[in-house]
């Protein structure tokens with residue numbers, strides 16, 4: 345994010361401008377109407393934000409996950425829905441950049457292609473590593489896909505879906521195969537508009553596939569290798585960016601709380617809310633939750649950057665640390681800001697609702713605790729299939 349245009353503004357400046365001029369002003373209405381933030385996504389695409397993680401050989405900047413984390417954090421502070429759309433796009437792009445065709449990578453790099461992950465299914469719930477959807481080889485080299493995907497962010501808006509299925513050949517020994525499925529494939533149906541508790545504009549709806557066919561070349565990586573690919577590409581990206589997302593929401597909640605505490609009309613002359621020691625104590629506890637999350641995220645990014653041996657463990661832990669902190673900070677700020685936060689004007693209740701999404705997104709906090717214990721105890725990461 346350090347590159348400068350001839351006029352001297354950096355990528356950070358451009359992102360700030362888009363957030364101030366496009367993303368933040370639309371956030372309240374995106375949430376209220378539950379509509380996809382198309383204008384924000386388009387502005388980010390034009391500014392090169394959606395394409396920056398693609399490798400330079402396909403026209404991108406090869407930006408590291410640390411840069412993507414800064415983008416997601418800043419977006420999440422303004423509009424959770426926009427941040428989640430970008431987050432899922434970056435996670436899908438991690439797979440596409442490693443295994444996708446050159447033309448799609450170039451389109452992503454140019455900002456002309458929005459992607460997402462279609463992993464979760466009604467049959468397997470949050471256990472995305474055990475898909476039930478099928479892939480069958482047809483005569484003539486085409487593949488038939490059938491599935492009931494339960495949640496796909498940007499489903500009706502994305503140009504492609506990075507799609508999981510059972511392997512074509514059950515004999516591969518793998519649990520999953522990945523496919524690049526165009527968003528407008530005949531037989532693909534996105535469900536009705538998302539009516540969620542939070543992230544109401546992220547367009548995360550069920551998608552069914554009935555006799556969808558794709559060419560055999562749509563396969564991303566080897567048959568049966570999908571889980572290994574997801575664990576090596578999409579998952580680390582998703583986990584780190586989810587932590588950055590939670591941090592962005594926490595920071596904006598704490599900013600709102602600080603403004604409220606220092607600006608509130610004093611209950612007694614000479615004493616603002618910030619003058620009460622119990623209030624300061626409550627605020628400090630929440631501030632600590634955000635600051636420890638930032639320290640943990642920074643350490644996780646350092647493990648990845650330096651290739652440290654504890655990188656896998658940190659990556660598995662960081663979303664759980666951040667998601668639980670965000671839920672606590674959201675609840676705490678709602679309490680600190682009192683009745684004023686309970687109505688819409690402050691934007692605190694919207695952020696509180698957005699803050700609760702991360703812990704139920706797969707891998708959920710419960711799954712990550714299990715993974716953490718398994719990694720620390722030297723057990724296989726995933727349970728053996730029943």
Ligand SMILES: Cc1cc2nc3c(=O)[nH]c(=O)nc-3n(C[C@H](O)[C@H](O)[C@H](O)COP(=O)(O)OP(=O)(O)OC[C@H]3O[C@@H](n4cnc5c(N)ncnc54)[C@H](O)[C@@H]3O)c2cc1C
Nearest residue numbers: 461462463464469470495496497543548704705706708710
């Ligand atoms: C806003 C949003 C956007 C999303 N976007 C996408 C997307 O783009 N792509 C995608 O693939 N998915 C997406 N998802 C889906 C998400 O990743 C999860 O798969 C989904 O939320 C799981 O919901 P469920 O009701 O099936 O949960 P369940 O699997 O039924 O789990 C319910 C609860 O039970 C717990 N639980 C489950 N199994 C166990 C166990 N063995 N032990 C202990 N506890 C357990 C879980 O941790 C969870 O808290 C999204 C979800 C949300 C909320």
